[in-house]
Amino acid sequence: MGQPDYYSLMVHGGAGAFEYIKDQKTAARYLESINHALEHGRAVLTQGGSALVAVETCASLLEDDPLFNAGCGSVLNENGKVEMDAAIMDGRDLSAGAVAAVQNIANPIQLARCVMIESEHVMLIAEGAKRFADHYGIAQKPDKYFFTPERMEQLKRARLKRKIMLDHDDAEESEDQKYGTIGAVARDREGNLAAATSTGGIVNKRMGRVGDSPIIGAGLYADNETCAVSATGFGEDLMRTLIGKTVSDFMLMQRMDGERATVACIEFLKRKVNGRGGIIVIDRDGNCNSGLTTKKMIHGWIEKSGETVVRF
Ligand code: ASP
Numbered sequence: 081m082g083q084p085d086y087y088s089l090m091v092h093g094g095a096g097a098f099e100y101i102k103d104q105k106t107a108a109r110y111l112e113s114i115n116h117a118l119e120h121g122r123a124v125l126t127q128g129g130s131a132l133v134a135v136e137t138c139a140s141l142l143e144d145d146p147l148f149n150a151g152c153g154s155v156l157n158e159n160g161k162v163e164m165d166a167a168i169m170d171g172r173d174l175s176a177g178a179v180a181a182v183q184n185i186a187n188p189i190q191l192a193r194c195v196m197i198e199s200e201h202v203m204l205i206a207e208g209a210k211r212f213a214d215h216y217g218i219a220q221k222p223d224k225y226f227f228t229p230e231r232m233e234q235l236k237r238a239r240l241k242r243k244i245m246l247d248h249d250d251a252e253e254s255e256d257q258k259y260g261t262i263g264a265v266a267r268d269r270e271g272n273l274a275a276a277t278s279t280g281g282i283v284n285k286r287m288g289r290v291g292d293s294p295i296i297g298a299g300l301y302a303d304n305e306t307c308a309v310s311a312t313g314f315g316e317d318l319m320r321t322l323i324g325k326t327v328s329d330f331m332l333m334q335r336m337d338g339e340r341a342t343v344a345c346i347e348f349l350k351r352k353v354n355g356r357g358g359i360i361v362i363d364r365d366g367n368c369n370s371g372l373t374t375k376k377m378i379h380g381w382i383e384k385s386g387e388t389v390v391r392f
Contacts, residue, residue, distance in 0.1 A: 083271030086385040087125035088366035091117050091138050093148050094260015095312045095358035095377035107392070109147060114380040114390045117141045121266065122382055131266035131274035131308070132170050132193075138264035139166070139189040139276040150262045151187055152225055154280025156235040159287050162226040164280050165294040166192045167203075171273030171302035178203040178294035182210065184226075186219040189278045192294070194218060203294060238284035260378060261293060263300065263310025267366045273308040275300040275324070282315065291315025297325035306331040306364060307338055313357015313374060321349050327361055338363025346371035 093114055117138040124134040143151025154162040166188035167178035177196025180203060185191050194216050195204050204212050213220065261279035268274075277300040279293040292315035293299035299315070301324030302308040309324040326348060330341035342361045349355035350373050358372030360379055368381040380390035 083269070084366070085269050086366060087122075087134075087269050088267045088362050088368055088381070088383050088385075089118060089121045089125060089134060089138070089264070090266075090310075090360040090362055090368050090370070090379060090381040091121070091142065091262065091264045092260075092310060092312055092358065092360050092370075092377055092379035093142065093262055095356070095372055095374040096260065110378050110392075111390045113142065113145050113147055114378060115388060117264070118380050118382055118388050118390070121264065122388070125266065125268055126385075128269055130270075131268040131272045132168070134266040134268065135264040135274045135276035136168060136189055136193055139168075139262060139278050140187045142262035142264075143187050143189060143278055146228060148262050149260050149280045150278040152221070153228075154226055155283045156227075156231050157281070157285045157287055157289070160232070160235060161287070162280055163287070163289075164188045164278070165291055165299075166276070166278035167294040167296060167300055168192045168196060168276045169274065169296060169300055169302040169308075170196070171275075171304040171308055174303060176202050176296045178296065179209045180205040180290040180294045181288060182206065182213075184210070184220045184223065185213055186221045186225070189276050191218050192276075192278075202296060205290070234283055261312045263312060263360060265302070265308035265310050265360055265362045267308065267362050267364070271304065271364070273302045273304050273362065273364065275302040275308040275310050277310045277312075279312075292318035292323070295319055297322045299324065301325050301328050303328050303332075304364060307341070308362050309359055311357055311359045312377065314355065317349065317353045317355030318357050320353055321355060323349060323357070323359060327359065331363065338365070338367045339369050342369040342371045346373060349373060
């Protein structure tokens with residue numbers, strides 16, 4: 081029997097406190113951008129495009145929007161530098177590609193896909209990833225493309241507080257614009273699943289720190305037998321609980337449906353490490369679910385070819 085001929089798509093723009101979202105204009109810009117990505121993804125999937133292309137398309141668009149903590153809007157590390165992580169996974173055969181601590185790459189998600197397709201590896205990092213990008217003609221941008229005065233200010237505030245922080249946590253002092261890690265998951269009309277996650281990491285992180293986002297099974301996971309997952313939040317919590325694979329395992333081994341697996345996974349994250357974060361999940365039947373332990377997570381979805389819904 082063939083797969084039901086519908087598609088589903090979800091994207092997120094990061095989890096955190098989002099107190100600054102009280103500002104209506106900023107809130108509208110976030111919602112618009114998430115909506116824009118979803119509509120582009122919808123166009124891919126309507127025309128019979130694959131889940132993999134849909135998640136790459138959505139992730140690339142969000143990387144190009146300085147509102148979010150990925151690509152051009154990436155947060156700065158302790159040295160005032162941008163180091164980005166990204167990964168993509170294909171639920172058809174568990175193939176995956178990832179890059180970590182890369183600099184000057186316009187769209188790390190595209191480099192991750194190139195690693196998946198063109199190399200025999202799953203992850204490339206730093207200088208090696210850059211050489212690989214040079215070889216395959218992946219678009220690169222000068223430092224100034226990634227540095228904004230807002231980012232410098234945000235780093236200064238984090239340094240003053242002597243802490244690392246989630247992008248969206250920088251809310252108490254300031255109502256100005258903020259950015260969030262991005263992710264996308266999709267089920268295409270053939271029933272294939274895919275996931276993508278891309279980030280600048282967390283503000284004031286140590287040089288060389290790699291978070292959950294490019295770790296297969298942590299920041300993302302996709303398996304046609306179970307679900308596609310993208311995560312956001314404190315990477316260290318999400319890595320230690322292997323959040324993406326845990327959702328999938330709940331479905332595979334405990335026979336939970338997508339909704340129960342999502343709830344169980346969030347409970348697991350809280351109980352085991354008091355973790356901070358959120359997940360978006362599309363199960364093999366195209367049901368859309370999300371869960372979080374933070375106050376908010378900006379996200380949106382199209383369930384079974386239905387309407388576009390976007391919310392904090
Ligand atoms: N998970 C990302 C990291 O720890 C941050 C985020 O989701 O905003 O690198």
